[in-house]
Amino acid sequence: MNKIKFFLADEAMRKDIVQAVADAMALFDIQPAAAKSAAANREELTTDQVLVYNKVIDETTITVTTEIFFRRDNGTLGCLIHRQQTAPEEASDSAVVRLVKLNILRLMSNLLSYNPSPWGILRGVRPTKIIHRLLDRGWQLPAIIERLQTVYGLDPEKAQLVTNVAARQWPFLPPAGKQSRMISVYIGIPFCPSRCVYCSFPSYPLPRDDSQLQSFLQALFRDIEATAALIRRHNLAVETIYVGGGTPTSLNAYQFSSLLSLIEKHFVGPALKEFTVEAGRPDSITVEKIRAMQRFHVTRTSVNPQTMQQKTLNLIGRQHTVQDIINIFYQIRNNANLLINMDIIVGLPGETTADVADTVEQLAALDPDNLTIHTLARKRGAGWTGSWDKYCLPEAATVAEMLAVAKARAEQMGMQPYYLYRQKHMTGNLENIGYAKPGTECLYNIQIISERQTIIGIGPAAATKAVDAATWRISSCYNAKDLNTYITDLDRYLAMRSKLIAKLYPPGEEE
Ligand code: SF4
Numbered sequence: 001m002n003k004i005k006f007f008l009a010d011e012a013m014r015k016d017i018v019q020a021v022a023d024a025m026a027l028f029d030i031q032p033a034a035a036k037s038a039a040a041n042r043e044e045l046t047t048d049q050v051l052v053y054n055k056v057i058d059e060t061t062i063t064v065t066t067e068i069f070f071r072r073d074n075g076t077l078g079c080l081i082h083r084q085q086t087a088p089e090e091a092s093d094s095a096v097v098r099l100v101k102l103n104i105l106r107l108m109s110n111l112l113s114y115n116p117s118p119w120g121i122l123r124g125v126r127p128t129k130i131i132h133r134l135l136d137r138g139w140q141l142p143a144i145i146e147r148l149q150t151v152y153g154l155d156p157e158k159a160q161l162v163t164n165v166a167a168r169q170w171p172f173l174p175p176a177g178k179q180s181r182m183i184s185v186y187i188g189i190p191f192c193p194s195r196c197v198y199c200s201f202p203s204y205p206l207p208r209d210d211s212q213l214q215s216f217l218q219a220l221f222r223d224i225e226a227t228a229a230l231i232r233r234h235n236l237a238v239e240t241i242y243v244g245g246g247t248p249t250s251l252n253a254y255q256f257s258s259l260l261s262l263i264e265k266h267f268v269g270p271a272l273k274e275f276t277v278e279a280g281r282p283d284s285i286t287v288e289k290i291r292a293m294q295r296f297h298v299t300r301t302s303v304n305p306q307t308m309q310q311k312t313l314n315l316i317g318r319q320h321t322v323q324d325i326i327n328i329f330y331q332i333r334n335n336a337n338l339l340i341n342m343d344i345i346v347g348l349p350g351e352t353t354a355d356v357a358d359t360v361e362q363l364a365a366l367d368p369d370n371l372t373i374h375t376l377a378r379k380r381g382a383g384w385t386g387s388w389d390k391y392c393l394p395e396a397a398t399v400a401e402m403l404a405v406a407k408a409r410a411e412q413m414g415m416q417p418y419y420l421y422r423q424k425h426m427t428g429n430l431e432n433i434g435y436a437k438p439g440t441e442c443l444y445n446i447q448i449i450s451e452r453q454t455i456i457g458i459g460p461a462a463a464t465k466a467v468d469a470a471t472w473r474i475s476s477c478y479n480a481k482d483l484n485t486y487i488t489d490l491d492r493y494l495a496m497r498s499k500l501i502a503k504l505y506p507p508g509e510e511e
Pocket of ligand 1: 191192195196199200201203245246281
């Protein structure tokens with residue numbers, strides 16, 4: 001059956017149930033049909049339509065029964081039924097939505113003989129947070145794995161993977177209940193040598209007009225100074241620093257050194273465990289910048305080829321060669337004592353599983369400390385939005401195969417998965433996953449995805465998230481994405497941030 005549409009049997013149904021049906025059907029790329037009266041439709045169904053009926057019984061526990069009517073190719077009417085009950089402690093509204101989605105996933109997988117969602121009905125960006133909450137309550141890992149499969153419909157492999165990742169992160173997380181004064185600091189540099197077609201980050205080509213760059217740096221340096229004062233005022237301690245973007249190494253050697261020097265002066269102290277500077281694009285790195293990283297106590301960097309296939313680099317808007325990546329990798333190894341992460345993306349246009357296998361083989365020969373494997377996401381706001389059809393993108397099943405090949409090679413390199421997140425519009429509903437050799441895990445990546453440590457964001461589009469350890473509630477504020485707004489309205493953003501931090505951390509209080 002192609003291009004199936006669905007009808008809802010009861011148009012007066014609760015809005016959250018209607019949305020739950022739409023969300024679950026969207027996993028199969030099935031859209032709602034124009035509204036029609038239910039009972040009348042059952043006999044009129046065609047082979048490219050299904051009719052969905054949900055019945056909720058709200059007693060001691062909630063029971064949701066979902067029926068799906070469909071027309072077989074031989075003209076007879078078929079019906080599949082699935083019924084599930086809530087767990088005793090579940091809140092009733094969210095339970096109904098969850099059960100409707102799960103019922104539809106089960107029924108449509110059965111009807112169409114395929115399951116498009118290895119992550120079941122989980123849609124959140126940070127699935128590890130669910131496991132951390134269960135670990136807080138003393139759950140054992142086998143019970144968590146079981147629950148992820150029954151309650152959210154995860155494939156056994158994904159349930160095992162995400163549980164292992166969350167358990168690996170557990171020792172690095174701040175303890176529940178007591179407000180820790182350890183924080184992380186993020187500094188965003190929104191420039192890149194050129195824009196990759198799939199990129200939706202707020203990143204700009206370096207301004208030709210030097211005065212605009214100078215205005216940006218002045219604002220950024222003021223942002224750093226204000227953060228340092230805020231940290232002192234509230235007696236906070238910096239555990240990790242992450243300079244990302246964009247591509248921080250897009251700045252020239254003098255600007256880059258000045259930036260690192262200021263960061264070192266204000267944030268490198270006895271509590272610091274990690275200082276990462278992304279050097280994502282090989283066409284932005286020089287030996288001088290590598291030596292600056294070493295001089296200012298950077299501990300970790302990231303060179304992000306995304307692929308080692310020249311045809312793909314050309315296609316996605318990179319202006320460097322595969323050999324540039326190799327050269328820069330060895331220049332970093334030879335000139336600085338840094339842990340090196342490398343990022344790749346599976347599902348890039350025109351690539352085959354053999355291309356991905358070759359990419360990871362070439363990276364294995366370089367022997368980086370970390371390998372981050374992203375799955376291509378078709379994000380709105382990227383350069384190729386609206387023209388995806390022109391790019392020859394691999395099928396979801398092929399991308400799943402590529403991911404499996406890359407993961408297997410990372411494991412052969414002695415790495416283990418240690419952080420994981422998901423995004424909207426990912427090919428095949430898959431995941432992004434960070435691998436590290438034991439002892440080289442990026443703490444910042446763990447903290448940002450776990451959302452249990454306060455992170456102060458500096459620079460355009462940076463988020464500050466203050467986390468209350470009593471409840472794990474997060475209060476956030478965001479700097480302007482737009483470069484000029486960030487520069488002109490910086491005082492307003494600094495004031496918002498100060499207020500946010502002051503609410504959670506009384507000034508000068510000792511741990
Ligand atoms: S290097 Fe990264 S931030 Fe810059 S354009 Fe490419 S994907 Fe975007």
